[in-house]
Amino acid sequence: MDSRNLKSGKSKELVSKLLEGDRLAAARLISIIEDDSVESSDIVREIFPHTGRAYRIGVTGPPGVGKSTLVDRLTVTLRGEGVTVGIIAVDPTSPFSGGALLGDRVRMTDIGMDDGVFIRSMATRGNLGGLAKTTSDVADVFDAFGKDVILFETVGVGQSELDIVEAADTTVVVLVPESGDSVQAMKAGLMEIADIFVVNKADREGADNAVREIEVILDMTSDQEGWTVPVLKTVAHEGDGVDALRRIIDQHYRYLASKEKLAEKRRKRVRAATVGIVQEKLHSRVWNDPRIEEFLKKRVDEITTGNGTPHSAAEEILHMVGFYNHSECMKGEQ
Numbered sequence: 001m002d003s004r005n006l007k008s009g010k011s012k013e014l015v016s017k018l019l020e021g022d023r024l025a026a027a028r029l030i031s032i033i034e035d036d037s038v039e040s041s042d043i044v045r046e047i048f049p050h051t052g053r054a055y056r057i058g059v060t061g062p063p064g065v066g067k068s069t070l071v072d073r074l075t076v077t078l079r080g081e082g083v084t085v086g087i088i089a090v091d092p093t094s095p096f097s098g099g100a101l102l103g104d105r106v107r108m109t110d111i112g113m114d115d116g117v118f119i120r121s122m123a124t125r126g127n128l129g130g131l132a133k134t135t136s137d138v139a140d141v142f143d144a145f146g147k148d149v150i151l152f153e154t155v156g157v158g159q160s161e162l163d164i165v166e167a168a169d170t171t172v173v174v175l176v177p178e179s180g181d182s183v184q185a186m187k188a189g190l191m192e193i194a195d196i197f198v199v200n201k202a203d204r205e206g207a208d209n210a211v212r213e214i215e216v217i218l219d220m221t222s223d224q225e226g227w228t229v230p231v232l233k234t235v236a237h238e239g240d241g242v243d244a245l246r247r248i249i250d251q252h253y254r255y256l257a258s259k260e261k262l263a264e265k266r267r268k269r270v271r272a273a274t275v276g277i278v279q280e281k282l283h284s285r286v287w288n289d290p291r292i293e294e295f296l297k298k299r300v301d302e303i304t305t306g307n308g309t310p311h312s313a314a315e316e317i318l319h320m321v322g323f324y325n326h327s328e329c330m331k332g333e334q
């Protein structure tokens with residue numbers, strides 16, 4: 001109990017330092033959140049009242065299309081306007097890429113040296129559901145820290161990666177001119193989530209064809225009321241088209257704001273966070289109880305030899321962890 005209080009005091013102290021703009025406190029808080037310790041829910045609770053100001057932009061697409069390069073250039077553009085930026089790079093497909101990604105980015109421009117930029121490559125421990133939550137918690141740290149814009153870079157190869165993008169206000173999907181890419185993107189569900197499309201590596205052959213292909217597919221699949229998903233060409237490593245992308249992102253922001261859609265997105269995020277916390281608490285209440293594993297082992301044997309059903313065993317487990325206590329109380333009162 002004492003050590004718990006000590007820890008919670010420490011989190012409070014770190015959070016107040018964060019709010020004063022202390023970079024080390026920000027880094028420390030993010031590490032605690034990534035470690036998924038008990039402290040992390042204290043931190044997120046403390047931070048929440050100071051969030052809701054940052055604009056969140058997701059950049060997603062297959063590996064190698066130039067997402068990091070684009071994020072880098074976009075950051076340079078934003079910094080030129082005096083906008084501060086937090087970058088969260090997530091690559092669930094490759095457990096080894098985190099450090100390398102960060103290295104590449106810092107080598108290319110010097111945004112890594114800029115006080116107005118905070119970059120974090122996310123470790124890929126745990127499942128993707130957990131990663132989505134951690135990503136959004138880290139974004140909250142950046143938000144409370146005062147970053148104006150948060151850029152998420154994620155590899156969009158499957159449905160679970162797309163959950164990470166749900167944390168964004170504007171989602172940019174990046175593809176390259178290679179034929180077949182747009183069909184793959186459609187299969188991966190990227191068409192539905194894109195607010196803006198970018199065909200990067202437009203210095204390669206086939207960029208105009210790729211743009212047309214994407215526009216045709218978008219005509220069939222996209223149904224965002226009042227917003228026609230634009231398809232831009234960029235050459236990210238040269239910085240070509242990045243200013244145009246910046247302007248389109250701003251247009252999308254104004255579109256969202258004028259249609260009350262920004263508030264709707266925030267409501268969705270708050271709802272998802274609440275549901276997530278309930279699920280997490282229920283889950284840990286059951287599976288952190290040492291009696292359950294033992295009970296389960298015994299019951300599984302019994303059920304497979306014809307005694308009982310998974311349903312009855314599940315009911316027993318819920319009884320054991322007190323899931324029905326409250327309703328039994330109510331019954332007793334009647």
Ligand SMILES: Nc1nc2c(ncn2[C@@H]2O[C@H](COP(=O)(O)OP(=O)(O)O)[C@@H](O)[C@H]2O)c(=O)[nH]1
Nearest residue numbers: 063064065066067068069200201202235236237
């Ligand atoms: N030819 C060409 N290469 C690019 C362009 N943008 C990025 N690259 C290169 O493509 C490679 C992968 O880029 P990266 O940003 O790491 O891709 P990510 O995996 O999507 O983050 C790097 O070698 C970049 O220098 C572009 O517009 N044209």
Ligand SMILES: [Mg+2]
Nearest residue numbers: 067068101153
């Ligand atoms: Mg990358």
